[in-house]
Amino acid sequence: MPRMLSNGRLCRRLHQIAALRSALFHQLGMVFKDANTDRQYVLASFPVAVCDTIRSSRTKIVQGEAFRGDMPSKKRYFSGVRVYVLATVDGIPVELVFLPGRRHDVKVLKEMPFHLPSYSEIFSDSAVTDYTIEAALSGADGIALRPVRKGNSKRADKPWVNYIKHYSRKQIKTAFSEITELFPQHIQAVISEGFLIKVSFFIYAFTLQKAFLSNYETGFILLKPQRTLRNNPLPPLLRGIKGDAENAEMISYLCVLSASSALSVVMKKLRRR
Template sequence: MITEIIAIYAITDDLLKAIGHQEDRRVQLSDAEVITSALVAARFFGGNHQIAQDYLKEHGLMPQMLSKSRFNRRLHRLFLPLLDLFDGLGMVLKSVNSSTEYLLDSFPVPICDNIRIPQVRLVRCEDYRGYIASKKRYFYGIRVQLLATTDGIPVEFAFLPGEANDVRGLNALPLNLPAHTQIYADAAYTNYQAEDDLEQTDTIRLQVARKRNSKRPDSPALAYIKQTTRHFIETVFSGITAQFPKSIHAVTMDGFLLKVSAFIVAFTLKAAFID
């Protein structure tokens, strides 16, 4: 565990330097250490920052650990650098990816059960009430759009309200990919205009699973390839959500999104460099 924590810190520090991140030289706890603490909390302690802070301090990994309030303030100021760090990480992973195939899908992250919606203080908007078709139930929270390699390593993600459909999520991702890339997605991403635009402007082929009444039906062979290829994304989602606690504790919506981001980044580092 300690070896993995050291690896997370080393990668985080290198990535911050690579994206040109600047910090105040007077700080006792570096920005890389603050972000590492959040990633360690996501990786080992269900997102509990206080337990992660205590562990890092007690084991001498970060003896200058901040108080809970100061740590939270520093971490919230580093939310955007954390996202920039992931963007830089994604670019590296894309550049070394030997495959031209990627997987696209979304998964829900509930803020609370439906019965507790009236008590929610993070956000009050019907836009966050979504539907999980596989479970045939509604949820109140966000939907994470995620693009991953066929090896199961996330390279792009975006947050949308729970009610947002996947076509809208397709427009939220930068899809900064090499030419002649193929993206496999399920039928929820059906948008013929988006498919044509991607292929004409970015030479990216969106391989969407076709519905029975599709105007662009697939041959049986292509339909089988799409079905078997895209199903691996569910394994990626399982790996990310397995780190989640029963309920993600946050006081603000930014804090909630920050914790979800930390879970995704921690999973990516583990899948790409540590496993």
Template sequence: MLPEIIAIYAITDDLLKAIGHQEDVRVQLSDAEVITTALVSARFFGGNHQNAQDYLKEPGLMPKMLSKSRFNRRLHRLFLPLLDLFDCLGMVLKSIHSSTESWLDSFPVPLCDNIRIPQVRLVRCEDYRGYIASKKRYFYGIRVQLLATADGIPVEFAFLPGEANDVRGLNALPLSLPANSEIYADAAYTDYKIEDALRDTEAVTLQVARKRNSKRPDSPALAYIKQTTRHFIETVFSGIPVQFPKAIHAVTMDGFLLKVSTFIVAFTLKAAFID
């Protein structure tokens, strides 16, 4: 556990320097230490910041740890730098990855159980009521659109309301990939205009599984490749939300999105550099 925490801090500090992040010279707990604490919380303590703070303070790893309220205020101010840090990390992973294939999919993150929807205070909007086709059930929360390498390492993500369909995810993600890359996705991402635009402007091929009534049917060989790839994508992406706790505690919507972001970033660091 300790070597992994040290690795998370070293990578976080290097990435903050790479994006040119500047912090107040008067701070006693650096921004890299604040973000590391949040990532350690996501990685080992189910998102409980207080437990991570206590763990890092006791052995002297971060002896100048802030109080809970001050830590939360600092962390919220670092939400955008955390996203910039992940963008930089994603660019690095894309550049060093040998395969030209990427996986695109989404998964839901509920704000609460359906029975508790009337009591939820983080957000009150029907846009957040979505449907999980694989489980044939509704949920109330957000949908995470995620682009990953062929090894299952996330390199881009975006948050959308639960009711948003996957085609909106194509517009929410930058899909910044090297030329001649291929993105494999399921039939829910079918949008011929976006496919043509990606191919013509970015030289990126969107390999979407075709429906039976598709206007652009695949050859049997390509259909088999997409089907086989689809099974692998489902296996990889199902392992990401498993890292989340059953319930993510937050008192604001920004805090909820911040915690989900730390889970994704912590998973990425573990999958890319620690495993």
């Protein structure tokens, strides 16, 4: 494809729209939060390796011991970052933060903005436990941080409360698996900013697909106009919208298809590299 951008030119253009990228995800996150009538969210993280630990001394993207983390589930170490995602219980990301791979999970409580409606609930694992921040969130904004309590915790939960917390966190693990499936075998980058930009674009593409196109074939309005919107159930985002469902669905598609098409081009370009 002679008219396709080279890898260097694509990276330069991605850097030029870094501010627009952050603003777009912030605005989409606000829309998702308003549509989430349950006001329940899940805070979790997944690692993104730049390289294996044995090659960490030669990479220039991330350097230092702060980026050397471990994956307990895979019993291996990596050199890279951890992506902390605040998502709805349906697995739609609304906020995200990148931290070095070695940082402890509790540190994310000071980095995540938590721009949530009042009286929201946040479920997390036992590592994200800080009683001071829990009290601050509850007192200032009425946000209830509900981590899974350890067995020897001074604030142990009832068995049924513990079951609800574990059940609410299952969907986010599925979402992480779907995000990492979009990743190519190697994300080509020269500096850390470029690496994080490309990772964030994969997350944005998954967010659009999960929120608007999860039950649809992408682009069917343009490719198959004979199909009607009544043949499929509403996407997760539109289930809480009142009024004419068909009109709301059409409006959402007109707003998202252009962004989804642009992101799909970026995804294809990144996967070829």
